Ligand SMILES: [Zn+2]
């Protein structure tokens with residue numbers, strides 16, 4: 001059985017109960033972290049996802065609310081004694097910036113650091129990134145202020161799938177990736193360039209024919225009822241607001 005745990009739900013500004021949007025997908029054979037909140041050492045521990053199970057990190061795009069916790073997290077894994085390889089996936093331009101960020105900390109000089117492999121993701125629709133005995137992860141490029149990717153998690157056991165938009169304005173590539181998905185976890189930071197409003201998220205959910213729309217990457221001061229009501233104006237299926245530590249089995 002594969003599970004997705006929502007580790008953070010806030011857009012740019014986190015608060016006491018909403019970390020920046022990030023999540024993990026996991027099963028008995030290992031886990032994959034998607035982006036980074038304030039520090040995933042805390043959010044993963046709260047979710048009881050063991051650090052030893054971490055196979056890879058996928059970085060959807062290089063914006064502070066998605067990557068700034070990474071240096072602390074990578075350092076923490078090292079100080080806790082990690083020895084096993086860790087793969088980091090993202091578009092090449094994203095990985096170049098992550099490496100530049102880490103080089104400011106001179107991490108190559110940290111003794112006994114575990115091996116890290118940077119694996120560029122093809123900027124193509126439905127590109128396979130990772131396959132484990134529990135799930136497959138595919139990605140498609142989306143429309144954001146910097147190159148960004150959406151992700152599809154598919155259960156190996158039953159074919160059920162969850163799609164995560166990451167940051168994007170409405171685009172066909174996302175609607176294609178989310179086609180017939182059981183759950184679409186979609187950002188609702190607003191209608192500003194490179195982002196989506198709840199009504200826009202609802203339109204993508206309707207276009208893709210998903211079963212359940214979950215709103216994430218919202219402003220914590222927004223009224224949840226207003227967000228859901230706006231999404232209901234364009235999507236008649238099940239809609240809910242993501243909360244930190246929500247778990248979806250698929
Ligand atoms: Zn962004």
Ligand SMILES: [Zn+2]
Nearest residue numbers: 011063065167
């Ligand atoms: Zn963001």
